[in-house]
Amino acid sequence: xxxxxxxxxxxxxxxxxxxxxxxxxxxxxxxxxxxxxxxxxxxxxxxxxxxxxxxxxxxxxxxxxxxxxxxxxxxxxxxxxxxxxxxxxxxxxxxxxxxxxxxxxxxxxxxxxxxxxxxxxxxxxxxxxxxxxxxxxxxxxxxxxxxxxxxxxxx
Amino acid sequence: xxxxxxxxxxxxxxxxxxxxxxxxxxxxxxxxxxxxxxxxxxxxxxxxxxxxxxxxxxxxxxxxxxxxxxxxxxxxxxxxxxxxxxxxxxxxxxxxxxxxxxxxxxxxxxxxxxxxxxxxxxxxxxxxxxxxxxxxxxxxxxxxxxxxxxxxxxxxxxxxxxxxxxxxxxxxxxxxxxxxxxxxxxxxxxxxxxxxxxxxxxxxxxxxxxxxxxxxxxxxxxxxxxxxxxxxxxxxxxxxxxxxxxxxxxxxxxxxxxxxxxxxxxxxxxxxxxxxxxxxxxxxxxxxxxxxxxxxxxxxxxx
Numbered sequence: 001x002x003x004x005x006x007x008x009x010x011x012x013x014x015x016x017x018x019x020x021x022x023x024x025x026x027x028x029x030x031x032x033x034x035x036x037x038x039x040x041x042x043x044x045x046x047x048x049x050x051x052x053x054x055x056x057x058x059x060x061x062x063x064x065x066x067x068x069x070x071x072x073x074x075x076x077x078x079x080x081x082x083x084x085x086x087x088x089x090x091x092x093x094x095x096x097x098x099x100x101x102x103x104x105x106x107x108x109x110x111x112x113x114x115x116x117x118x119x120x121x122x123x124x125x126x127x128x129x130x131x132x133x134x135x136x137x138x139x140x141x142x143x144x145x146x147x148x149x150x151x152x153x154x155x
Numbered sequence: 156x157x158x159x160x161x162x163x164x165x166x167x168x169x170x171x172x173x174x175x176x177x178x179x180x181x182x183x184x185x186x187x188x189x190x191x192x193x194x195x196x197x198x199x200x201x202x203x204x205x206x207x208x209x210x211x212x213x214x215x216x217x218x219x220x221x222x223x224x225x226x227x228x229x230x231x232x233x234x235x236x237x238x239x240x241x242x243x244x245x246x247x248x249x250x251x252x253x254x255x256x257x258x259x260x261x262x263x264x265x266x267x268x269x270x271x272x273x274x275x276x277x278x279x280x281x282x283x284x285x286x287x288x289x290x291x292x293x294x295x296x297x298x299x300x301x302x303x304x305x306x307x308x309x310x311x312x313x314x315x316x317x318x319x320x321x322x323x324x325x326x327x328x329x330x331x332x333x334x335x336x337x338x339x340x341x342x343x344x345x346x347x348x349x350x351x352x353x354x355x356x357x358x359x360x361x362x363x364x365x366x367x368x369x370x371x372x373x374x375x376x377x378x379x380x381x382x383x384x385x386x387x388x389x390x391x392x393x394x395x396x397x398x399x400x401x402x403x404x405x406x407x408x409x410x411x412x413x414x415x416x417x418x419x420x421x422x423x424x425x426x427x428x429x430x431x432x433x434x435x436x437x438x439x440x441x442x443x444x445x446x447x448x449x450x451x452x453x454x455x456x457x458x
Contacts, residue, residue, distance in 0.1 A: 119285055121264040125243040144266025145287055146164060148352040 006055040014049040020068040022090040022097070023080065028053055028061035033083045035065065037113070038076065046070060059086065074101075079112050081105035082138065082154050107132050109140065116153050120145040158457030161272040161279045162450060164288045165329035173297060173330060179449035180298050180442070186222050187445035194224025199455055202255035203229035204247075205282070206238070206262045211418060211440060212282050212291070216259050219447035228254060248274040257455050278454035286320040292417055293326035295446040299439040300376055303413045308335040311373055315342050315398065316380035316423060318349040323417040324380055325353060332361035339363040340374065344396035347386065369398060371408045379416045379423045401425040408433065415439050 026034060031050045035041070040048060046069030056062035077089045081103040091099040106112075109130040115122045122128040122144045129143040138151040157175075185191050201220040205213050217227045238247060244267060251258055252275040260271055261282040268281035268288070283289045301307055312331055314324045318341055328349075331337045339361055341349050348365070357363050371377055379400055387393040399422055405414065416424060416436040428434050452458065 115266075117265060119263070119265055121244065121262075121266040121270045121284075124264060125245060126270060142266065144269045145285070146166065146266070147350075148356065 004057055007057060013051050013054075014064075014066055016095050017047075017049075017066050017068045017092050018095055020046060020066065020070045020092055021072055022092060023065040023067070024062070024088045024090060025056070025059065025084075026063035026065060026080075026087050027084045028059070028063055030084045031063035031065050034080055034087075037079055037083060040067065040070075075106075075112055077101050078103055078106055079109075082113065082140075083151060085135070105132055105135060105138075113154065115142040115145060115147075116149055117142060117145045117147050120147070156457070157453040158455070159278055160454050161275075162290050162454065163268045163272055163279070163281050165290050165293050165326040166288075168290070168330065168333070170333040173294065173333065176294050176446065176449050176453065177298050177301055179453065180294075180446045183445040183448040183452075184442075187219070187448055188441075189222075192222070192224070195452055196220060196223040196225035196455060199225040199256040200254065201225055201227050201451065202251045202258045203227060203282075204233050204251065204258065204260040204262075205229070206233050206260070207283065209261055209282070211443070212261065215440075215443040216280075216282065216291075216447050216451075219444050219451055222444070223448055223452060225256075225451070244271055245274045248279075251275070252277045257451060280450065280454065283322055286322050286325070288326045289322040289417075290326050291443070291447055291450060292323045293330040294450065295439065295443040296323070296327050296378070296415065296417070297330055298446050299415060299435060299442050300413070302442065303435055303438075304375060304411075307331070308337065310334075310375040311338040311340060312376040312378060313340045313342065313371065313374035314349075314378050314380070315369065317347045317382045317386065318343040318380070319347040320383070320386060321380045321417075324349070324378065327378065328353065328357055328361075328363070332357050332363075337361055341365045342367075342369050344382065346392070346396070347382065369404075371400075371404065371412075373409075375409065375412050377405075377408060377412060377414045379414065379420075381416075381419070381421055381423055398423060399425055400428055402427050402431070405431060405433065 031052055046067060049066040051064045053061050080087050087103045089101040090097045111127040115128050120142055130140050131143055133139045133141050139148055141148045186193055203213055203216055220227050248271045255277060257278045258275055259280045259282050263285055265285035265287040268284040272279035281288060281290055318324050328339055331339055382396055384393050405428055412433055413435045414433050418436060418440055
């Protein structure tokens with residue numbers, strides 16, 4: 001079987017969603033980290049499907065996440081780039097993809113993620129403000145406590 | 156541009172900035188010792204907010220302000236006031252800046268200095284934010300090094316003790332990284348190593364290295380810091396990590412090297428060392444007044 005065919009088969013492993021988002025081209029193994037980043041846990045009302053380690057023509061292996069009933073604003077979409085810079089987010093309405101977004105990490109992450117430093121003032125009051133200093137490997141600095149974090153520390 | 160400037164972190168100080176502070180500090184030294192009087196801050200009010208215990212830094216700032224003719228307001232226990240009622244730091248600073256011409260603050264949360272400075276319309280000076288930075292200590296450390304060694308370029312500075320949580324060593328390392336041909340040597344217990352992200356960042360601009368044993372023989376400046384017992388869950392680990400600079404140990408130091416310590420010390424430096432001509436920590440502490448006078452004058456008047 002060709003990689004393309006395996007990829008299609010992998011994607012079909014979970015049935016199409018009616019309304020929500022399909023996050024594709026997620027770095028293999030990073031799907032759980034993305035759910036954590038989006039704050040999706042057992043309390044989320046919609047059905048969440050994760051398919052991990054699907055053969056991918058572009059990336060070797062990839063993960064896919066399908067979230068029924070999820071609406072995502074641009075800032076939330078771009079947050080995904082923190083753990084999976086090549087991911088795409090497909091907005092699904094009535095079983096059809098109505099919009100495709102490539103995630104893009106903004107230079108400034110204001111109110112998007114929390115500072116991982118537990119004693120940083122931004123975890124007590126105000127809006128967390130972090131700056132992307134380097135895309136690859138990822139280096140993000142908190143503008144308050146000044147600490148620099150790697151991808152592993154942010155996810 | 157000094158007037159109105161906030162002093163938050165040594166990461167924002169250029170060599171030129173530091174040299175300007177040191178030059179003015181030298182001019183302030185006489186007055187800082189009570190000889191002469193120059194009321195350039197007459198009519199100005201400094202607010203001091205210490206959310207963590209401090210004797211040395213608070214007294215030093217208060218004296219600096221008074222020596223220049225200014226007035227100090229403050230509460231020794233801001234925790235017992237509005238912060239205890241759940242008021243945010245942001246809101247508290249909004250009140251304090253209305254009552255003062257500059258604010259000095261120490262706070263246990265990292266980044267609190269930036270947050271407070273953003274809320275304040277008057278110049279803000281960080282007197283320690285958690286384990287992050289303590290810039291005025293770094294400036295008085297540099298002043299002492301320059302005063303005692305006549306230069307900063309080319310020196311080998313050995314930092315000892317708690318390099319993980321010690322904000323003074325963090326600020327000093329960034330300050331030193333702006334000078335030429337400086338070597339920063341680090342030695343600490345394994346649990347208290349210098350933060351990896353700072354090490355990686357500093358490596359771009361300065362020679363920085365860790366040494367496995369406490370070798371004092373190469374250093375021009377031995378900068379000792381306190382290892383706090385409360386950093387260790389296991390008291391036996393603390394006992395193994397503790398170190399003492401005594402007469403025998405400093406016997407291996409260069410004749411013209413100096414010993415510094417941000418104080419208070421507990422057991423890191425034996426009192427017998429105080430009489431050694433290389434012991435400069437009390438001088439260092441005294442220098443804090445002149446350096447803080449210079450900074451207060453710069454941020455409030457621009458000169």
